[in-house]
Amino acid sequence: MPVSFATPDTSPLPLYVIEADALAAWLDGQDAPTRAWVEASGFAGGLGTALMLPGPDGTPVGALAGYGSSDARARHRFPLAGAIPGLAPGSYRIASGLPPECAATEALGWLLSGYSYGRYREQGGRERTLVAPEGIDPRRIEILAEAETLTRDLVNTPASDMGPEALEAEVRALAGRFGAEVAVIAGEDLLSEKTYFPMIHAVGRAAGQVPRLIDMRWGRSGPMLTLVGKGVCFDTGGLNLKPGGSMGLMKKDMGGAANTIGLAQAIMALDLPLRLRLLIPAVENSVSGHSFRPGDILQSRKGLTVEINNTDAEGRLVLADALAYGDEETPDLMISMATLTGAARVAVGPDLAPFYTDAEDFAGALADAAPGAADPVWRMPFHAPYEAMIEPGIADLDNAPSGGFAGSITAALFLRRFTGQAARYAHFDIYSWQPKPEPGRAKGGLMQGPRAILDALPQVLDL
Incomplete structure (x- = not known):
């Protein structure tokens, strides 16, 4: 399905959105054949049910979409989208029953419900399109859907076709569409005195494609927003090799990069009045004679040394060098996004995007924005007493504290050590994967956090 609304000249069928307790009242206003048919x-x-309404000759003249109860709707991000599979292919317009305050969210859910990943297998079937409901900004909704489509496609693409080189190509293509500038530091250049990113190099040096730092800039004026996305295109765990069952989804370990790329696309498409910088350390954590080892002490761009106690805790290493680089320009807001820890999934599950920040204005703006954006987030603490857990004694920092407690918090504390100049810093430890299909959310890659961030930016950066 194209990520766009239908035009009224498509002769759309009227779609009546019917809450369970409002069906009787709706039927009272219909003719006898319609009442009998229903x-x-x-x-x-x-919720999630649908019924086509036939005319005298049997062709559809309208449709009903069940909207259930408020309790049932609270269990789903995009409740109306559950009815779409029950509708005949064609074009529809909302005729009645959809609360105005829900129109934008449900319109987005409709666009997202048509997503399917078709790179390797032709996707057939006719579309079910929607005329934009009254009272919404249709182009903004389309931009949001386009951004999520890009994010999902990036995450769903296997590492055979989405390694560091392909990820760089995606950023270059995005920059080309919006007139942004891209610089890339790769391979041994990561170790030069002028461009020094030793931890990005260490993590990626064992792979067939050389590690790189991708740096995209857009915008000439306004506050500065720096996005840093973890681009581990595949994660074997390194010498601390993952078991097979844990490696199966590791194509999505660049989900942080995918989410920041999607967010960057939305910001540029909306032409927000800010200066945008996108930093993506793109690597594969592979196994070879060049792999970094448990027990190694790594240097970092910031000058802090890091003891490696687990090579499978590599995402924070590449992010740290990129964060230190971004921090040098003292942005007004710097955000890192990463599929960083299993501990975050244990804490909040796959549906919530946990985030860490000391910036109270940003935390408040996110809390205000997330419900309306249909993009739930959950604040987690930078708990200072746990700082000792990331200080091993032999080096400045430990990349994988023993014991397993507070794994997401200690990872966030580790990353915070590489910031300090940015006016505000926030870290998102996301899953970026939908484990099973839900209305508007196909199984597979998922955008988590960017819509809430996007809606919070005007308040935080005074746009």
Whole structure:
């Protein structure tokens, strides 16, 4: 399905959104054949149900979409999207029943419900399109859907076609569409005195494609926003090799990069009045004679030394060098996004995007924005007493504290050590994967956090 709304000249069918307790009242206003058809079908307005309404010759003249109860809707991000599979292919317009305050969210859910990943297998079937409901900004909704489509495609693409080289190509293509500038530091240049990113090099040096730092800039004026996305295109765990069952989804270990790329696309498409910088350390954590080892002490761009106690805790290493680099320009807001820890999934599950920040204004703006953006986030603490857990004694920092407690918090504390100049810093420890299909959210790669961030930016950066 194209990520766009239908035009009214497509002769859309009227779609009546029916709450379960409002069905009787709606039927009272219909003619006898319509009442008989609905009653005979057993349609009761349940969430996720749909019913086509036939005309005298049997061709559809409209449709009903069950909207359930408020309790049922609270369990889903995009409740109306659950009814779409029950509709006949074609174009629709909302005729009645959709609360105005829900129109933008449900319109976005409709666009996202058409997503399918078709790079390797042709996706057939006719589309179910929607005329933009009244009272929404249709182009903004389309931009949000386009950004999530890009993010999902990037995450869903296997590492055979989405290694560091391909990720760089995606950023260059994005920059070309919006007139942004891209610089890349790769391979042994990461170790030069002028461009020094030793931890990015160490993590990626064992792979077939050389590690690199991708640096995209857009915008000439306004506050500065720096996005840093973890671009580990595949993670074997390194010498601390993952078991097979844990390696199967590691194509998504660049989900942080994918989310920041999607967010960057939305910012540029909306032409927000700010200066945008996107930093992506793109590597593969592979196994070879060049792999970094447990027990190694790594230098970092910031000058802090890091003891390696687990080569499978590599994402924070590449992020640290990139964060230190971004921090040198003292941005007004710097955000890192990463599929960083299993501990975050244990804490909040796959549906919430946990984040860390000391910036109270940004935390408050996110809390305000997330419900309306249908993009739930959850604040986690930079808990100072745990700082000792990331200080091993032999080096400045430990990349993988023993014991397993507070793994997401200690990872966030580790990253915070590489910031300090930015006016505000926030870290998102996301999953970026939908484990099972939900309305508007196909199984697979997922955007988590960018819509809430996007809606919070005007308040935080005074845009």
